[in-house]
Amino acid sequence: MYLSRIPLNPARAGTRRFLTSPQVTHAAVMSSFAPTDDTGDHPPVGEGRVLWRIDRAENNIHLYVVSPTRPDFTHIIEQAGWPTTSTWATRDYRDLLDDLAAGQRWHFRLTANPVRAAMDRVVNDPTVRGRATGLDSDGQLQWLQRKATDHGFELGQCVSGDGKEPDVIITDRRSVSFQRHSHAVSLSTATFEGTLQVTDPQRLRAALVGGIGRAKGYGCGLITLAPA
Template sequence: MMFLSRVPLNPARAGTKKLLASPQVGHAAVMAAFPPEHTSAAGNGSGRVLWRIDRHDPAIDLYVVSPTEPDFTHIVEQAGWPTTTAWATRKYLSLLDTLTEQQQWHFRLTANPIRSAMDRTADGPLTRGKPSGLTPADQMSWLHRRSDDNGFKLGVCRSPQGEVPDATIIERSTLRFRRGPATITLSTATYEGILEVTDPQKLRGALINGIGRAKGYGCGLLTLAPLA
């Protein structure tokens, strides 16, 4: 069983500002919506907890996919609209079970696209270095490289320059936050566009287990919506 939830956030609340400023705070708040025995961060075939914060000025929404039905009372009380709006949760299998090849969907994904720099010692072989951020063009290439393994391809549209992918990066950000004694730097890109299903089973896996790294920090959640 999988669930998809949306929690409207109040931009004027101090709790919302904390969620936006620190993925570590967001991770703790999301995981507190589940009993301890259901908060394993490891992905598996049955899905994992994924989350993402979407900004549609002036609205801000927290989206969560989870294998267990959540209780977001604490988030609503601290960062939401406790007297007017709670949250909405629906079963996710109704979408997952209807995916077929060649379907087209509007998609949204916030990811942590990185590359590992290859370092060469003075007299030794290439070694894998620390992860580094990408340019916008590199971030789009990153998504293209991962699309096939995740069961989709990006849609295309025609332009005077020929066919171009019908997808774009709508937001890029770099956040620095504390995790214990360490300072974490997280670079993200939010993609929107049209995808076409090439392998329903792989796409189901991407929808419930996420894409890329930093899934505990609000990255990796791919969501689909019907084309208008």
């Protein structure tokens, strides 16, 4: 597995397309891998899947990609980066994945698509899932707490005036609409930052290479760790 970081130039038209259309970014990211079959498709093989996320901090914009095989982002740099001065950084992700252990504390960042699947009231069948609906900020934090349990970690705690509360904040919330072929797609995203403690290294490892939640092809689900 590999983790890559690509700087994007906010003045380039290509960057603006990436920021407004997850479909365009998805296509560009998947084109970073050599075709692996006779159809010319670009499905990287190996453990995990391709995940990506765009981080924005004032005028600093970076595209992060996790992938089973080593990528080549030359075309992205040419379209949306600084071709004459900056390229990208790719490092082997295996060391971090192998070193995960129960009890470790990490700072994390996750952009996700936290939604609730409403049950279809007309059919009145609990096995039928209705259209996914967005959540408010409180609902998004509750969604993250549920996902943490499923994916091998628990959220850190901080002391507030009312006692302890999760050490996590939502740094960005967005709604984006874009075209996928002939269909309109709408997504609600939230970016979470905070601290976590590892409870099940195997499950957290799977989340790091496989993503969390829905819309993984559209810039959601990639969780990254840094020393707490």
